Amino acid sequence: MDRLDREILGILQEDARISYRDLGVRVGLGANAAGDRVRRMRRDGVIRGFTVIIDPAADTRSGLVVFIDVTLRLDTTNEEFERSVLALPGITEVVHLTGGHDYLLRATAADPGALDALLRRLKREAGVAHSTTRIALRAAPKR
Numbered sequence: 001m002d003r004l005d006r007e008i009l010g011i012l013q014e015d016a017r018i019s020y021r022d023l024g025v026r027v028g029l030g031a032n033a034a035g036d037r038v039r040r041m042r043r044d045g046v047i048r049g050f051t052v053i054i055d056p057a058a059d060t061r062s063g064l065v066v067f068i069d070v071t072l073r074l075d076t077t078n079e080e081f082e083r084s085v086l087a088l089p090g091i092t093e094v095v096h097l098t099g100g101h102d103y104l105l106r107a108t109a110a111d112p113g114a115l116d117a118l119l120r121r122l123k124r125e126a127g128v129a130h131s132t133t134r135i136a137l138r139a140a141p142k143r
Contacts, residue, residue: 001046004029008037009047016050053139063110065136068122069101076127078102084126090118101132 007027011018019025024034041047072081078096085091085105093106105122109115115133122128 001041005037005041005046008034009041012047012050013039063108064112064115066107066109066115066118067134067136068105068107069132069134070105070122070128071100071101071130072102073129074102075125076129077131081127085122088118088126 004027008023011023011026019031020035020038023029023038024031027034029037038047038095072078081103082094085094085103090107091105091117092108093104095104095106096102097104107118109118119131119133122131
C-alpha cells in the first residue's frame with residue numbers, strides 16, 4: 001500500500017458510496033485507475049467489505065445495540081472464541097484488542113431478556129470469563 005491507497009481508504013471510510021469518478025478527482029486519478037486500486041485492495045483483503053452505520057435510536061427493528069467487552073477464560077484460545085462467537089445470533093462485530101479486555105463485541109438483542117440469553121451463551125459456549133456490557137443510546141451524526 002502506498003500513500004494513494006491510504007488516502008483512498010480514508011475517503012471510503014467516510015463515504016463508501018462515492019463514485020470512482022469522484023474518488024479519482026479527490027486523489028488525482030482517473031475513474032478507472034481509482035476503481036482499479038479499490039478492486040485490488042478488495043482482492044488483497046485490505047478492504048474486507050462495505051457496511052452501513054445505523055443510528056441505534058433510528059433502528060427500531062434490532063431492539064438493543066450493545067457493546068460487550070470480554071475477557072476470555074485461560075483455557076480458551078482466540079481461535080476457539082472467534083469461531084464460537086461468530087456462530088452466535090446477533091453478533092455483528094468481533095474486535096481483538098489490547099488493554100484490559102481481550103475482545104470488543106458489537107451485537108444486537110431484541111430486548112433485555114435476549115441480551116441476558118446472549119451473555120449466558122458467551123460464558124457457557126464461547127469461553128468468556130468476564131464481560132462488561134454497554135447499551136448504545138444513540139450515535140452522534142457525522143458532519
